[in-house]
Amino acid sequence: MADRERLVNITLALIVPACALAAYGMGEPFYVTLATRIAILALAATGLNLALGLGGLVSFGHAAFFGIGGYVAGIFATHAFNQIPLLVSPVTLMATNQMPVIWLVSAVVAGLVACLIGLISLRTSGVYFIMITLAFAQMIYYFAISWPAYGGEDGLSITVRNGFPGLNTLDPLNFFLIAYGLLLLALSAFSQLRDSRFGAALQATRQNEVRVASIGIRPLRIRLVAFIISGMITAIAGALFADLNRFVGPSMLSWSMSGELIVLIILGGTGRLFGPVAGAILFVLFEFALGGLTEHWQLFLGLILLAVVLFGRGGLVGLLAGKVRHG
Amino acid sequence: EPVKIGMITTLSGGGAGLGIDIRDGFLLAIKESGNKDIKVIVEDDAQKPELAVQIADKMVQSEKVDILTGIVWSNLAMAVVPGVVGQGTFYLSTNAGPSALAGANCNPNYFNVAYQNDNLHEAMGNYANTANYKKTFILAPNYPAGTDALTGFKRFYKGALAGELYTKVGQTDYATEIAQIRASGADSVYFFLPGGMGIAFMKQYSQSGISTPVMGPGFSFDQDVLGAIGDAAIGVKNSSHWSKDLDNAANKKYVAAFKAEYKRLPSLYATQGYDTANLILSAVAKASVKDKDAFRAALKEAKFDSVRGKFKFGNNNHPIQDIYVREVIKEDGVLTNKIVATSFTDHQDAYAASCKM
Amino acid sequence: MLLELAGVETFYGASQALFGVDLAMREGEAVALMGRNGMGKTTTIRSIFGLSPLRHGTVRFAGHDISSAKPYRIARLGLGLVPEGRRCFPNLTVAENLLASARKGFWTIKEVNALFPRLAERSGQYANSLSGGEQQMLAVGRALMTNPKLIVLDEATEGLAPVIRQEIWKAIATLKQQGQSILVVDKTLSELLPVADRCFVLERGCTVWSGVPTELTAAIQDRYLGV
Amino acid sequence: MAEPILSIRNLCKSFGALKATDDVSLDLHPGEIHALIGPNGAGKSTLIHQIAGTLKHNSGSIHFMGRDVSALGVSHRAQLGLGRTFQISSLTPEFSALRNVMLAVQANQGSSFRFWKPVMADASLKDTARDVLDRVGLLERADIPSAELSHGERRQLEIAIALALGPKAFLLDEPMAGMGPEGSKRLTAFLDTLRHEAPILLIEHDMDAVFALADRISVLVYGRVIATGSVDDIRRNPLVREAYLGESV
Amino acid sequence: MSSALLIEQALNGLQFGVMLFLMAAGLTLIFGVMGVINLAHGSLYMVGAFACAAVAAYTGSFWLGLVASLIAAAAAGAIVEVTVIRRLYNRDHLDQVLATFALILIFSEGTRWVFGSFPLYLDIPKVLQGAISLPGGAQYQLYRLAIIGAGLVVAIGLYLLIAKTRLGMRIRAGESDREMISALGVDIASLNTIVFALGAALAGLAGALVGALQSVQVGMGEPVLILAFVVIVIGGIGSIKGALAGAILVGVVDTMGRFLLPQLFTLFMQPSQAATAGAAIASMLIYIVMAFILAVRPKGLFAVNA
Numbered sequence A: 001m002a003d004r005e006r007l008v009n010i011t012l013a014l015i016v017p018a019c020a021l022a023a024y025g026m027g028e029p030f031y032v033t034l035a036t037r038i039a040i041l042a043l044a045a046t047g048l049n050l051a052l053g054l055g056g057l058v059s060f061g062h063a064a065f066f067g068i069g070g071y072v073a074g075i076f077a078t079h080a081f082n083q084i085p086l087l088v089s090p091v092t093l094m095a096t097n098q099m100p101v102i103w104l105v106s107a108v109v110a111g112l113v114a115c116l117i118g119l120i121s122l123r124t125s126g127v128y129f130i131m132i133t134l135a136f137a138q139m140i141y142y143f144a145i146s147w148p149a150y151g152g153e154d155g156l157s158i159t160v161r162n163g164f165p166g167l168n169t170l171d172p173l174n175f176f177l178i179a180y181g182l183l184l185l186a187l188s189a190f191s192q193l194r195d196s197r198f199g200a201a202l203q204a205t206r207q208n209e210v211r212v213a214s215i216g217i218r219p220l221r222i223r224l225v226a227f228i229i230s231g232m233i234t235a236i237a238g239a240l241f242a243d244l245n246r247f248v249g250p251s252m253l254s255w256s257m258s259g260e261l262i263v264l265i266i267l268g269g270t271g272r273l274f275g276p277v278a279g280a281i282l283f284v285l286f287e288f289a290l291g292g293l294t295e296h297w298q299l300f301l302g303l304i305l306l307a308v309v310l311f312g313r314g315g316l317v318g319l320l321a322g323k324v325r326h327g
Numbered sequence B: 001e002p003v004k005i006g007m008i009t010t011l012s013g014g015g016a017g018l019g020i021d022i023r024d025g026f027l028l029a030i031k032e033s034g035n036k037d038i039k040v041i042v043e044d045d046a047q048k049p050e051l052a053v054q055i056a057d058k059m060v061q062s063e064k065v066d067i068l069t070g071i072v073w074s075n076l077a078m079a080v081v082p083g084v085v086g087q088g089t090f091y092l093s094t095n096a097g098p099s100a101l102a103g104a105n106c107n108p109n110y111f112n113v114a115y116q117n118d119n120l121h122e123a124m125g126n127y128a129n130t131a132n133y134k135k136t137f138i139l140a141p142n143y144p145a146g147t148d149a150l151t152g153f154k155r156f157y158k159g160a161l162a163g164e165l166y167t168k169v170g171q172t173d174y175a176t177e178i179a180q181i182r183a184s185g186a187d188s189v190y191f192f193l194p195g196g197m198g199i200a201f202m203k204q205y206s207q208s209g210i211s212t213p214v215m216g217p218g219f220s221f222d223q224d225v226l227g228a229i230g231d232a233a234i235g236v237k238n239s240s241h242w243s244k245d246l247d248n249a250a251n252k253k254y255v256a257a258f259k260a261e262y263k264r265l266p267s268l269y270a271t272q273g274y275d276t277a278n279l280i281l282s283a284v285a286k287a288s289v290k291d292k293d294a295f296r297a298a299l300k301e302a303k304f305d306s307v308r309g310k311f312k313f314g315n316n317n318h319p320i321q322d323i324y325v326r327e328v329i330k331e332d333g334v335l336t337n338k339i340v341a342t343s344f345t346d347h348q349d350a351y352a353a354s355c356k357m
Numbered sequence C: 001m002l003l004e005l006a007g008v009e010t011f012y013g014a015s016q017a018l019f020g021v022d023l024a025m026r027e028g029e030a031v032a033l034m035g036r037n038g039m040g041k042t043t044t045i046r047s048i049f050g051l052s053p054l055r056h057g058t059v060r061f062a063g064h065d066i067s068s069a070k071p072y073r074i075a076r077l078g079l080g081l082v083p084e085g086r087r088c089f090p091n092l093t094v095a096e097n098l099l100a101s102a103r104k105g106f107w108t109i110k111e112v113n114a115l116f117p118r119l120a121e122r123s124g125q126y127a128n129s130l131s132g133g134e135q136q137m138l139a140v141g142r143a144l145m146t147n148p149k150l151i152v153l154d155e156a157t158e159g160l161a162p163v164i165r166q167e168i169w170k171a172i173a174t175l176k177q178q179g180q181s182i183l184v185v186d187k188t189l190s191e192l193l194p195v196a197d198r199c200f201v202l203e204r205g206c207t208v209w210s211g212v213p214t215e216l217t218a219a220i221q222d223r224y225l226g227v
Numbered sequence D: 001m002a003e004p005i006l007s008i009r010n011l012c013k014s015f016g017a018l019k020a021t022d023d024v025s026l027d028l029h030p031g032e033i034h035a036l037i038g039p040n041g042a043g044k045s046t047l048i049h050q051i052a053g054t055l056k057h058n059s060g061s062i063h064f065m066g067r068d069v070s071a072l073g074v075s076h077r078a079q080l081g082l083g084r085t086f087q088i089s090s091l092t093p094e095f096s097a098l099r100n101v102m103l104a105v106q107a108n109q110g111s112s113f114r115f116w117k118p119v120m121a122d123a124s125l126k127d128t129a130r131d132v133l134d135r136v137g138l139l140e141r142a143d144i145p146s147a148e149l150s151h152g153e154r155r156q157l158e159i160a161i162a163l164a165l166g167p168k169a170f171l172l173d174e175p176m177a178g179m180g181p182e183g184s185k186r187l188t189a190f191l192d193t194l195r196h197e198a199p200i201l202l203i204e205h206d207m208d209a210v211f212a213l214a215d216r217i218s219v220l221v222y223g224r225v226i227a228t229g230s231v232d233d234i235r236r237n238p239l240v241r242e243a244y245l246g247e248s249v
Numbered sequence E: 001m002s003s004a005l006l007i008e009q010a011l012n013g014l015q016f017g018v019m020l021f022l023m024a025a026g027l028t029l030i031f032g033v034m035g036v037i038n039l040a041h042g043s044l045y046m047v048g049a050f051a052c053a054a055v056a057a058y059t060g061s062f063w064l065g066l067v068a069s070l071i072a073a074a075a076a077g078a079i080v081e082v083t084v085i086r087r088l089y090n091r092d093h094l095d096q097v098l099a100t101f102a103l104i105l106i107f108s109e110g111t112r113w114v115f116g117s118f119p120l121y122l123d124i125p126k127v128l129q130g131a132i133s134l135p136g137g138a139q140y141q142l143y144r145l146a147i148i149g150a151g152l153v154v155a156i157g158l159y160l161l162i163a164k165t166r167l168g169m170r171i172r173a174g175e176s177d178r179e180m181i182s183a184l185g186v187d188i189a190s191l192n193t194i195v196f197a198l199g200a201a202l203a204g205l206a207g208a209l210v211g212a213l214q215s216v217q218v219g220m221g222e223p224v225l226i227l228a229f230v231v232i233v234i235g236g237i238g239s240i241k242g243a244l245a246g247a248i249l250v251g252v253v254d255t256m257g258r259f260l261l262p263q264l265f266t267l268f269m270q271p272s273q274a275a276t277a278g279a280a281i282a283s284m285l286i287y288i289v290m291a292f293i294l295a296v297r298p299k300g301l302f303a304v305n306a
């Protein structure tokens, strides 16, 4: 079983860059962009998978972190482009358009926000948790819509994609490699974390919180740390997503974005290492392939998703690799 | 070599009616022209900016379209247009006219064939003076197009405001706002609530027992929504740069053809689609789309039979056009509009001056 | 025969738990099902009720083949279950737990309250706030309220105080006298054997011994029950 | 006598009008098994919940190893060395028996905030856990997910988890429940040796086990301790016979 | 600001609350009591509104439309339960999320396919048109009063059904342990279909009633969905009382927030800035309230024992 899952994972890991390289070779930059989109969404969902898949924390508000990352990228890019300092008092702070700095800032801001949201939300559980995370995301969403400084509902255009030392981010392949590299990093961190002591405690907390507390592990701390890490990863994905689209807007913060991230995970296989990757591939391809066919493409997308839930237990990875055995 | 046009518009979800009208108007013009060298690719953006960007990338990079067009919503336009025109592709707006693209960020490859977002509201502000309103209550959703709308209205309106309200985007219940209107002692109401918001507002307003007259931009009283509002809309004044009863040959032919083709009356969105297609056709006849400078000049000339009568571009590639005041009437059992006044002639938007082009 | 199992084999997913269980009992009998931990007693009961459908073999009850019937149909034929681990409905009050699945017959809330006065005192309390023993009483009462032809008790005295346990065994004896058929799994042989008319012993998912209690020699007990 | 490890004074807890714990005081000394018996609903489990911290008491005090633990949370008390089992098994269902125990060993060793090293490659966890499973006789079933264990096996796993915590005191809520005759016998013998590792507060309805093991017995009825004493005292106490033991013993 | 206006706004808040309850009522049943996360609730609401509008347009009678909305939504609900939901009871809640998310797409596009892309016309029935004068000089719309009535009837009916009937007990029992209740002889599968259809019918009813006040269009269900979840969660999942209380709280807070916040902000801001800033906070307000309530009472106002 485990070997089969490994095989599926390796295939999934190779298929995306292989397609991207092939497309690049054939002079079809758009397909490289599509692969980049897959990698970025998979990265965002990998972040969520940590909270949702391992920790059972069904956050319906991860768009908040995704959007925060996006806005950090957007705001930095705008300020850097227009040479307007981010802050004038107490110190003058110039913006940079270097991605690593932007990622760091995204992660830190999202981490702080996640810490705040988590401290309040994690007192609840189950559906209440779903809804309270949604509530926080909605607050940020409405704030972004009605906050005129950075475009409100219209969002913020990124005139020139942010840069990365030594690479030309305007080149689709270079940008893809950045996104994919980050995805691989996140996946290996996810896998390491899942098998670690922390991962064991996190997964146990999902299954039986009282039991975990009774052996002397504080469930709240475990969950909070997981939630924060999760939000940080998703935020980095958000920064990349904004750079990919050269645009960030409140729709990145909307509840349907949160929903889409959840859907990606379930589609691919909840809690599975490569679930988000499989989910992102499926979702983006469906959306892309169906969109051109008929104006009623969403109907067919719905039917396909439905078929996947009904007949493919455990998402795509579950379908290919079978049930998980928990060591 | 055929001219490739990519159309990104909203064909699914709640806002689909607008996109469908744009598409239908556009395709009607192409069909009428009989020009076989034009290839139009239509895709649905589902009113999501990210999806619109993805489709735009595909059309530009993979399908190698020469011209993009079709977007309904300002926020989608803001996401798509800067990138597209930056890559040297032409973008012709069939509806959205955000101020950001009219002023400092104007671009020679970006043409707006519809209006600048403030225009219709400005026209209504101007009309409110003519109608001698002294105390108007104004409301709009709390987002950029909403604040632009009220700013536009106030730019020309000379009376006092009985109140100014910003509602929640997507709000469906307006009892609170209506109560405030009642209490304010306003002599008129101006609202900008696009789509379902406006329908809900009008239905509820008409049931509230208030008789204060209502005004709105054409969006809220056009063919796509009038049926849903029902008789409550009769008599309402609204502004538009086009009307079904505009007296010119092109318009008569267009209205009849649209009715024959689609079994319904055209809306202003359909009209914008139709005019955009005709503009492109006129330019294609004059210059090759591959010769960007020549083609751009041909577009800018705007020598085509606009159903609006006269049409020309200002320095910022936004229209200079007449804006009318219409009144909702019932004609042969169908709700529609007739022109009752002209608010502006040769009106240009307020941002043109800051466009360095 | 009231209940008859022949060659029952049951799986949990891919792992087999029963390898051939045979059991037969007549109306009015009290039958004990015995075996060590993990030998398949609960699984046998789940198979009877259709909760863990069998893959091979047959189960017949009161003249019907119920091998592949739906649980609720099986129950309506007159089978009442007191499950292992109580499984009271936590979000229902005591009275609601009793009423939810009640069917017409001798047993009513009044009778159950008479049998377990403790439940009468707790009638409006949610089941998840009951003590373990109270939940156990509730589970027995709930099964009785369906007025079954055959009541099946899976470790129904687990966690009960000795006095109550004696009450339950007395109740079982009374039920039996009234002609109620009973299938019971229990760990305390000293209490179980006096009421049982017949015993079946399971070992690794198979019926390995059956007979009347007096034949259950020390040797057999030692071998299969570890006493 | 030595200082008690666990000392409860005048503990009270009510649920609405119901006094589930009514002025209870009791001690647990090193090396002893202190049995707590009483009718169903007497408040035994409620008492354990309050000691472990899953329920907050209304008044009174709980001292553990000389320290007032009243204000501490569940996990904090567990870290100090309170090892408890649940009356109704409470396990991590997807984890195998082994991983259930490994988690307890991990908690006992201290940090759960280690993000890198895989637990399954961690011999210090695995070997200790296997030893513990062996002690309760569950080693054979180590790799079965706990949801798939039979009821009796789950009860054994409960005890294994408490053991793995290496606690300073055990709080065992009906450990014999669900065990067959063989299991009960073995467990009785096992607890007999366990008391030397840490004292045990033992709730049990299995009187054979209680009488065989207990150094002292407290009897709880309607939340009150009505008697405390040696096995013989309790056996002879007419009140206890009426309220709890019945005619059986 | 006159006190009459304040009273009218309070009444508006109450009315909006009851309307929210009506929209959430079906969800309370399906989600709160049966424990199924049904994201397609808004779609059933839309189905009701479209059925009502279509039949009302065809027959000229709003009331026939109302009947049609009940039938159409109940039928849609029953079909959904039998073909989709039934297979998911024993699965992770997340599978229900994905499946019902898919259903939203199917319902929305299916409806658009059948009815086209333009909003439909649905008006208030003749007898309920117009406003009546309330003591104190305020005017109040008759139809809104009727909605309050309908909401309260539904609330009481649901409460009795869930709390007092055998059916209600079985539904709740099935939510906590399906296997056990069926082993006790209850045909929980059919029962769930019935309950699901009933919940759907309530959604359809709300769609029709509220549709007459709003725009009947594709996508009208989605905002309702979120609001309905908010209402139920604030009240405490599974509690009818809680849902009603939650709905009224949300209704009053939202209404008063929209009304008062911009005025409050004028105290220290320029009017037009105050208008937008006030509106911004007002649009976040119910979420702020929800987060606050859940932070203090993690299981909602009327937490049901579970």
Ligand SMILES: Nc1ncnc2c1ncn2[C@@H]1O[C@H](COP(=O)(O)OP(=O)(O)OP(=O)(O)O)[C@@H](O)[C@H]1O
Pocket: C012, C015, C017, C035, C036, C037, C038, C039, C040, C041, C042, C043, C044, C084, D147, D148, D149, D150, D151, D152, D153, D178
């Ligand atoms: N849900 C399950 N999934 C997989 N295997 C299971 C499951 N439940 C029980 N088993 C296995 O089936 C076998 C028989 O279990 P069963 O519960 O029937 O035993 P039992 O005789 O009732 O034991 P006990 O006396 O401990 O209750 C055991 O090996 C157990 O591990």
Ligand SMILES: Nc1ncnc2c1ncn2[C@@H]1O[C@H](COP(=O)(O)OP(=O)(O)OP(=O)(O)O)[C@@H](O)[C@H]1O
Pocket: C122, C129, C130, C131, C132, C133, C134, C159, D015, D018, D020, D038, D039, D040, D041, D042, D043, D044, D045, D046, D047, D087
């Ligand atoms: N949350 C609660 N709300 C109301 N009453 C409760 C609650 N928890 C427990 N009780 C009541 O408190 C009493 C004591 O319960 P407890 O579980 O401590 O009993 P016990 O002595 O362990 O009984 P048993 O031997 O049956 O397990 C019971 O009557 C029970 O119904």
Ligand SMILES: [Mg+2]
Pocket: C041, C042, C043, C084, D150, D151, D152
């Ligand atoms: Mg068993």
Ligand SMILES: [Mg+2]
Pocket: C131, C132, C133, D044, D045, D046, D087
């Ligand atoms: Mg107890």
